Amino acid sequence: MNRCEWIVCERTSRWASALRIALARASPSADFAPLLHEVRSLSELGTRLERRPAGLAIVEVYRDQAGQILDWIGNATQQFPSARFVAALDTSLIPPSTHPTQAAGDGWRDVADALFEAGIVEVVDSPRCLQGVLAIGRRHAATCAGRRQGQEGMSAVEAVWASLPWQDG
Numbered sequence: 110m111n112r113c114e115w116i117v118c119e120r121t122s123r124w125a126s127a128l129r130i131a132l133a134r135a136s137p138s139a140d141f142a143p144l145l146h147e148v149r150s151l152s153e154l155g156t157r158l159e160r161r162p163a164g165l166a167i168v169e170v171y172r173d174q175a176g177q178i179l180d181w182i183g184n185a186t187q188q189f190p191s192a193r194f195v196a197a198l199d200t201s202l203i204p205p206s207t208h209p210t211q212a213a214g215d216g217w218r219d220v221a222d223a224l225f226e227a228g229i230v231e232v233v234d235s236p237r238c239l240q241g242v243l244a245i246g247r248r249h250a251a252t253c254a255g256r257r258q259g260q261e262g263m264s265a266v267e268a269v270w271a272s273l274p275w276q277d278g
Contacts, residue, residue, distance in 0.1 A: 113143045113250035114161045118154040119169035127236030163191035172201040186228030195231045196224045
């Protein structure tokens with residue numbers, strides 16, 4: 110299959126619905142049409158990534174599960190090095206806009222920093238602001254397609270050498 114798979118792990122369909130709308134608006138042509146799947150738990154996400162290890166995983170992060178998700182992401186980035194991971198923050202992690210406090214803002218930044226350290230490539234805090242996710246998804250799909258096209262018939266060693274940036278031109 111030559112289309113990139115996106116896997117959304119969330120309790121509700123809030124982020125998946127927003128992604129479907131953003132994808133429909135951003136790419137009405139068939140040049141970029143990822144398959145979008147929804148799962149409800151990290152174990153389901155892991156199972157899905159075992160079948161599609163180069164997928165783009167969007168994981169909703171809740172305040173009460175942030176530690177567990179950080180551990181899972183840290184392990185998953187090692188287990189699935191071809192996958193990319195995006196964090197979609199639940200409203201419990203976003204400081205209230207009516208009276209933002211320094212402590213609430215710092216807590217959000219601390220969570221985002223920890224997620225980046227664990228291997229997340231993008232942190233989004235609103236389903237209305239998905240341009241960064243779409244850009245990452247396009248780049249990831251292009252990278253995956255390039256790997257498939259450029260490495261057919263190559264040995265593992267040849268494929269590694271071909272992927273290095275200092276090739277003769």
